Amino acid sequence: MTPKMWYSYALQDASRxxxxxxxxxxTMLQQATIVLRQTNWTMPPSAKATDKESHEPS
Amino acid sequence: xxKVSITTLVAKLRSGQGSSLDLxxxxxxxIEKQDDVLNAFITVFAEDARRQxxxxxxxxxxxxxxxxLHGIPISVKDMIxxxxxxxxxxxxxxxxxxxxxxxxxxxxxxxxxxxxxxKCNLHEFAFGTTGYESAFGFTRNPHSKQRIPGGSSxxxxxxxxxxxxxxxxxxxxxxxxxxxxxACGVVGLKPTHGEVSLSGVVPLAPTLDHAGPxxxxxxxxxxxxxxxxxxxxxxxxxxxxxxxxxxxSVPRKYFFDKMDKDIASIFEHTVHTLEACGSVVTDVEIPHxxxxxxxxxxxxxxxxxxxxxxxxxxxxxxxxxxxxARLELGxxxxxxxxxxxxxxxxxxxxxxxxxxxxxxxxxxxxxxIVPPMLGDDSLTVDGETESVRxxxxxxxxxxxxxxxxxxxxxxxxxxGIPIGxxxxxxxxTTHELLTLAKQVESMINV
Numbered sequence: 001m002t003p004k005m006w007y008s009y010a011l012q013d014a015s016r017x018x019x020x021x022x023x024x025x026x027t028m029l030q031q032a033t034i035v036l037r038q039t040n041w042t043m044p045p046s047a048k049a050t051d052k053e054s055h056e057p058s
Numbered sequence: 059x060x061k062v063s064i065t066t067l068v069a070k071l072r073s074g075q076g077s078s079l080d081l082x083x084x085x086x087x088x089i090e091k092q093d094d095v096l097n098a099f100i101t102v103f104a105e106d107a108r109r110q111x112x113x114x115x116x117x118x119x120x121x122x123x124x125x126x127l128h129g130i131p132i133s134v135k136d137m138i139x140x141x142x143x144x145x146x147x148x149x150x151x152x153x154x155x156x157x158x159x160x161x162x163x164x165x166x167x168x169x170x171x172x173x174x175x176x177k178c179n180l181h182e183f184a185f186g187t188t189g190y191e192s193a194f195g196f197t198r199n200p201h202s203k204q205r206i207p208g209g210s211s212x213x214x215x216x217x218x219x220x221x222x223x224x225x226x227x228x229x230x231x232x233x234x235x236x237x238x239x240x241a242c243g244v245v246g247l248k249p250t251h252g253e254v255s256l257s258g259v260v261p262l263a264p265t266l267d268h269a270g271p272x273x274x275x276x277x278x279x280x281x282x283x284x285x286x287x288x289x290x291x292x293x294x295x296x297x298x299x300x301x302x303x304x305x306x307s308v309p310r311k312y313f314f315d316k317m318d319k320d321i322a323s324i325f326e327h328t329v330h331t332l333e334a335c336g337s338v339v340t341d342v343e344i345p346h347x348x349x350x351x352x353x354x355x356x357x358x359x360x361x362x363x364x365x366x367x368x369x370x371x372x373x374x375x376x377x378x379x380x381x382x383a384r385l386e387l388g389x390x391x392x393x394x395x396x397x398x399x400x401x402x403x404x405x406x407x408x409x410x411x412x413x414x415x416x417x418x419x420x421x422x423x424x425x426x427i428v429p430p431m432l433g434d435d436s437l438t439v440d441g442e443t444e445s446v447r448x449x450x451x452x453x454x455x456x457x458x459x460x461x462x463x464x465x466x467x468x469x470x471x472x473x474g475i476p477i478g479x480x481x482x483x484x485x486x487t488t489h490e491l492l493t494l495a496k497q498v499e500s501m502i503n504v
Contacts, residue, residue: 001392010390021383029359029387032352033395039349041402047412 003033064130064224064278071129072118078111078129078173081224085131085175088222097197098213098222100136100146102176107131110173124171126281131175132167133223135214137184138269139258140164140174147260148182148192150376151369161258163227163269163286170285175223178213182381184229184262185362186210187237187450188430191378196432199241201475205429208241208450210234214272215242225273225282229259231266232354233424233454236466239272240424240478243468245499246272247279249488251461254286263361266458276467276499280492287488298493299418301501302336307417312347313453316439317426324470324477325423328502332421335501339421342413344456346406351448353406354455356391356399363388407460414462414484419494424466424478426452453480463488465495469502 001009007030014022070076086104093099114129139145139157141164146152164174182191189197189212197212199205200220207216211228215238218226228235230248239246247270254269261267271282308329314322329339363370366385374382413420427437427449436443457464462482469479481498483491 006390006392013390014386017386019383019386021379022386025383025387026390029355029390032355035349035352036356036395036398036402039346039352039402041346041398041405043405044345044408044412046408047415 003030003037006030006033061274063275064127064281067130067224068126068128071114072123074118078114079108081129082107082111082131082173082175085222085224088220089176092200092220093222095198095203096200096216096220097195098179098216098220099133099176100148100179100194100213101143103143103174107173107175114171114173126170126285127167128171130172130224132172133176133178133214133217133226134164134174135180135184135211135226135228136177137180137229137260138164138177138227140177143177145177145260146193147184148180148194149381150193151373157258159258162255162288164258166286167227178211178217178226180212180214181210181234182378183260183366184210184231184234185381185384187233187447189213189238190432191381193378198432199429199475201243202429204431205475206241206432208238208425208429211238211246211272215239215244215246218242218244218272218274225271225278227269227282227286228272229262230268230270230458231262232358232451232458235268235270235272236424236454236464236478236480237450239466241429241476243471243476244272244274245276245279245468246270246466247283247488247492248457248464249283249287250463250485253289253488254283255288261365263358263365265361266358268458276465276492276496279465280489280496283488283492298490301332301497304419304494305338305340305417306332306419306421307340307342307413309344309347309413309420309422310341311343312350313422316442316444316449316452317423318428318439320472321423321426321428321477324472325479328469328479329421331501332498340417342417342420344406344409344413346402346409347456349402350406350456350459351451353399353402354451354459356395357403357459359384359388360391360396361388403459406456410456410460410462410482411485414482418483419491420482422453422480424453424480425450428472428475428477457482461485463491465491467495467499
């Protein structure tokens, strides 16, 4: 589900459940979801391993 | 603020220079005089505390020594079970609760001779950083009564800052020990995740929840941590370095982007003090720092919603509206986003581990802002308006995500309001972090 579709469904559901306080929070969460999904989460190498490797003879 | 260490107090009790009953009565007097205004306590065990104090004094007279906390009055956040009493979590949802047994950490405190003097106010279910939302009314900052004391362990910090208790135990899911410690001018320790048992503690977000002490001195925090810990250090003990052998790293990017200028100035002064002692202080980068709030939200919200699944369904009207809304929000987080956040969390953990390879500790302020006025929801920093919640979590929540131990200690004041500095150590080396923090405390003593 795209964040845009999720946002629409979430707002409809909050309205149906009569919890108006949720609307600004859903907007805030949608922005965070976009950030989370757009980030490159490649695991960095361990600095300890890198140090060790750098001291090994080439 | 009482700066006499617990060890000194216990030594005095043992040598007959004072009594536990005097100590308990002194705390109860402080509660009587100040708590109508400050509202730090939900429940006070006055008569039971006096009875235990008399027993402690009699034990000393009879030559019996219970332990390192013999006769010392300690408060606990009202998220922590004390046998036969209510654990309200500052919510109407738990009005009928009674604990049948002590939390594991309370058992440890009692085994060491401590007297539980009362249970402290908090932000409802520890789900907030201000201490403003509580079924028992908000807590005030003792240093500026129109300001927040920080939260969620608001009453715990206030009880220690005002001598209503000698020490307190709080919980920390995004900064809830360190934030009020900073705002109230006391020491607050969040150990490595899992080091202190959470059995008998009301959960908020289990993979983020920690318990730890709030105290007047780092030595007291160390004493309590060693008594409460359930796991040994994983890392082999090293010869502890002195300050002139210590390398600190400052994670500036993101963490210092929205910071009160006076706090930044006090921080730089502290860094210069450490450099004058021979410490090396260099900058370090946490590459994914900007993404911390996104990872935190997608972790904490669904875990909190799960913790409250039953009562959100059966008794939603008993929550305060803002806490209920945030709990409900957690039910909208998709499973794929929670799992992606857990991967992001592993990346952040590696980045903090890497930042600590060449240094003994990260150093940064605990809060980027002076504690806001009661009821304020947002603040403007450097021309940008931001929610108080986001600002107060900004420098602390990363270390709940990654599990690294972190401690806040007082490092200065702005217009009489305390400011805290935060030290972050390698995982499973909380003991070493505390030993380092004692040295820092002695250099920047305010």
